Amino acid sequence: MANEQNENAQELAQEQVENAEQAQHESTENITEESVEDLKAQIVKLEESLKLEKARAANAIYEAGKVKERLEREAEAAKKFALEKFAKGLLDSVDNLERAIQAAGEEKSPLLEGVELTLKSLITTLEKHEVVAVDTVNGFNADLHQAVGIDPSAKAGEIGNVLQKGYTLSGRLLRPAMVTVGQ
Numbered sequence: 177m178a179n180e181q182n183e184n185a186q187e188l189a190q191e192q193v194e195n196a197e198q199a200q201h202e203s204t205e206n207i208t209e210e211s212v213e214d215l216k217a218q219i220v221k222l223e224e225s226l227k228l229e230k231a232r233a234a235n236a237i238y239e240a241g242k243v244k245e246r247l248e249r250e251a252e253a254a255k256k257f258a259l260e261k262f263a264k265g266l267l268d269s270v271d272n273l274e275r276a277i278q279a280a281g282e283e284k285s286p287l288l289e290g291v292e293l294t295l296k297s298l299i300t301t302l303e304k305h306e307v308v309a310v311d312t313v314n315g316f317n318a319d320l321h322q323a324v325g326i327d328p329s330a331k332a333g334e335i336g337n338v339l340q341k342g343y344t345l346s347g348r349l350l351r352p353a354m355v356t357v358g359q
Contacts, residue, residue, distance in 0.1 A: 256306075256346050263307045263345055270298055271340065302343075310342030310353045320344075322352040330358030 273295040280288045302308075310320045312335050320342055327336025335355045342353030 257348065259305055259307075260345055260348075260350065263302065263305070263343070263350060266298065266302065266307075267343055267351060270295065270302070273298065274341075306346040307350065308344055310344060310349075312338050312341075312353055312355060316355070316357050320349060320352060321355050321357075323357045324354050325356040326359050327356035328359070330356070332358050334358045 273291055276291050277288065277295065280291075312321070316323065316333055316335055321335065322342075324339060330336030334357070336358050337356045338353060339356065340351075340354040343350045
């Protein structure tokens with residue numbers, strides 16, 4: 177009987193071990209299934225996060241490119257118009273040389289030739305740096321001309337007399353031409 181009890185006890189112990197192994201196996205399968213689902217969810221979440229970060233990086237690169245382009249344009253404009261104050265100062269010299277030539281009249285002298293050559297040289301240098309006289313032949317343009325009086329002998333909208341030449345620097349108005357206009 178003791179043998180029988182030992183055998184029963186062994187069978188019982190073996191059943192318990194088998195039940196424990198089966199329970200462990202089932203829980204491992206459940207854990208594995210839960211782990212796989214959790215991992216899949218985590219992968220989806222990480223992929224979305226990656227897409228967002230890629231979009232942010234692409235946006236940052238785009239913005240950096242735009243900033244670079246804007247800074248290059250501004251630097252180019254600054255270079256182009258750096259001469260503005262200097263050119264405005266030279267325009268007074270051009271006006272004075274032109275007045276000196278007008279005051280000399282028809283009389284030709286070496287002094288007058290020197291003034292004319294100086295004026296020509298100064299105007300050539302200004303034109304080389306894109307400082308150009310404003311057109312006063314093709315009628316009045318409020319963007320380029322400043323009307324300071326009325327000329328009764330000129331047609332309406334036409335420039336009668338140019339009192340002071342106007343100039344542009346690289347297409348930008350440096351000084352408007354002072355003119356009288358027909359009524």
